[in-house]
Amino acid sequence: MTREGRSVVDCNTVGERLSACLDGELPASEAEAVRQHLAACAACARQYRELEEVWQAVREITPVGPRQPLWPALEARVSRRPAPGMPLRSLLAWRPFAPLAGVALAAGLWIGAGVGKLLWQGSAAPAMAEPGSSNTDSAGYFGDIPPGTPAARILAVAQAPGEAGPGGRRP
Amino acid sequence: MATSVSSACTDPDARLMLQVKEGSQAAFEVLVEKYQGPLTNLIYHLVLDRAEAEELAQEVFLRAYRAASRYRAEAKFSTWLYRIAVNLCLNHLKGRRAGQRLPLEDGFAASEAERPDLQLERRELARLVERALDALPERQRTAVVLHRFEGLSYREIAQAMDCSVEAVEALLGRAKASLGRELARYRGARDT
Numbered sequence: 567m568t569r570e571g572r573s574v575v576d577c578n579t580v581g582e583r584l585s586a587c588l589d590g591e592l593p594a595s596e597a598e599a600v601r602q603h604l605a606a607c608a609a610c611a612r613q614y615r616e617l618e619e620v621w622q623a624v625r626e627i628t629p630v631g632p633r634q635p636l637w638p639a640l641e642a643r644v645s646r647r648p649a650p651g652m653p654l655r656s657l658l659a660w661r662p663f664a665p666l667a668g669v670a671l672a673a674g675l676w677i678g679a680g681v682g683k684l685l686w687q688g689s690a691a692p693a694m695a696e697p698g699s700s701n702t703d704s705a706g707y708f709g710d711i712p713p714g715t716p717a718a719r720i721l722a723v724a725q726a727p728g729e730a731g732p733g734g735r736r737p
Numbered sequence: 738m739a740t741s742v743s744s745a746c747t748d749p750d751a752r753l754m755l756q757v758k759e760g761s762q763a764a765f766e767v768l769v770e771k772y773q774g775p776l777t778n779l780i781y782h783l784v785l786d787r788a789e790a791e792e793l794a795q796e797v798f799l800r801a802y803r804a805a806s807r808y809r810a811e812a813k814f815s816t817w818l819y820r821i822a823v824n825l826c827l828n829h830l831k832g833r834r835a836g837q838r839l840p841l842e843d844g845f846a847a848s849e850a851e852r853p854d855l856q857l858e859r860r861e862l863a864r865l866v867e868r869a870l871d872a873l874p875e876r877q878r879t880a881v882v883l884h885r886f887e888g889l890s891y892r893e894i895a896q897a898m899d900c901s902v903e904a905v906e907a908l909l910g911r912a913k914a915s916l917g918r919e920l921a922r923y924r925g926a927r928d929t
Contacts, residue, residue: 582910584910585909585913586891588913589891589909591890591891616920617917620913621885621913623862623866623916623920624866624867624881624916625885626862627864627866627886628863629774629775629778630778630782631777631778632777632790632791633787635770636773636794640795640799641762643799644762644765644802
């Protein structure tokens with residue numbers, strides 16, 4: 567028997583449905599059938615009133631709340647970690663990361679430029695590795711990278727002023 | 738994602754939680770302030786210890802915050818939050834040894850038998866029913882608190898407790914019957 571299709575005719579069936587009827591959870595037709603039964607059956611009507619009284623008494627119970635607001639302690643805990651769905655830009659600006667964000671970005675670019683140079687030396691310019699080449703002379707470690715290569719573009723970004731990242735501001 | 742859009746449009750708390758998902762701590766603070774009372778109350782009636790309830794309420798909020806990236810507003814925010822709470826509390830209670838469960842301070846019928854002529858006032862009745870409520874099995878208690886305190890429908894309780902609507906109806910029916918019996922015992926003791 568489904569909730570919608572049940573026929574409400576006898577005291578046992580009504581007794582099973584009284585609770586849901588009291589909570590307004592019965593389909594309209596079934597609730598009407600229960601009401602009709604209650605009008606004609608003193609025993610079920612008394613049972614219904616008792617349930618009503620119990621339910622009313624439960625509602626009278628004083629709720630128990632926290633003695634202190636929870637947010638101050640929670641704030642400290644959630645501030646130690648970003649929300650898992652936080653986008654990258656917000657993540658970099660997140661308070662514990664903020665002072666380090668610019669430094670980390672610059673360091674990453676510098677390392678990337680170094681790796682790029684090594685790759686470029688190993689494949690595109692074997693002559694640069696010969697003895698007497700100018701790899702380590704006074705022109706600087708990256709001074710001999712030909713313009714237009716990927717390594718040169720990475721180096722240009724790394725050495726450009728004012729490109730060190732979001733600067734640690736919170737959004 | 739029609740349900741997701743629908744919940745986010747109709748439930749302001751779901752919209753706040755979507756902001757939390759985008760990284761807003763301010764939105765989360767609003768949710769904590771709104772739900773700390775109901776959540777602590779729910780947990781208190783499950784674990785029957787106020788300090789423990791406060792600690793667990795914090796843990797629930799923390800789990801909700803950590804789960805923000807997976808939040809999809811498919812149901813009301815409150816239902817989602819209560820589901821986290823119910824799961825946490827029921828697991829917490831499983832971890833307790835049987836002997837650790839906090840006993841009722843005194844027997845319902847025995848205490849009333851000592852005061853047979855006491856007039857039944859609503860406040861006192863509520864206090865007595867509260868004791869009877871706290872003596873109910875955990876799942877019945879959970880359903881009662883979610884329904885009577887938080888106003889959740891049977892369908893929402895089913896979502897929060899991960900069970901069917903019919904199971905919720907049965908839990909609440911049994912809970913009312915138990916509470917009704919306690920009430921009858923009280924009246925019997927009072928009227929003798």
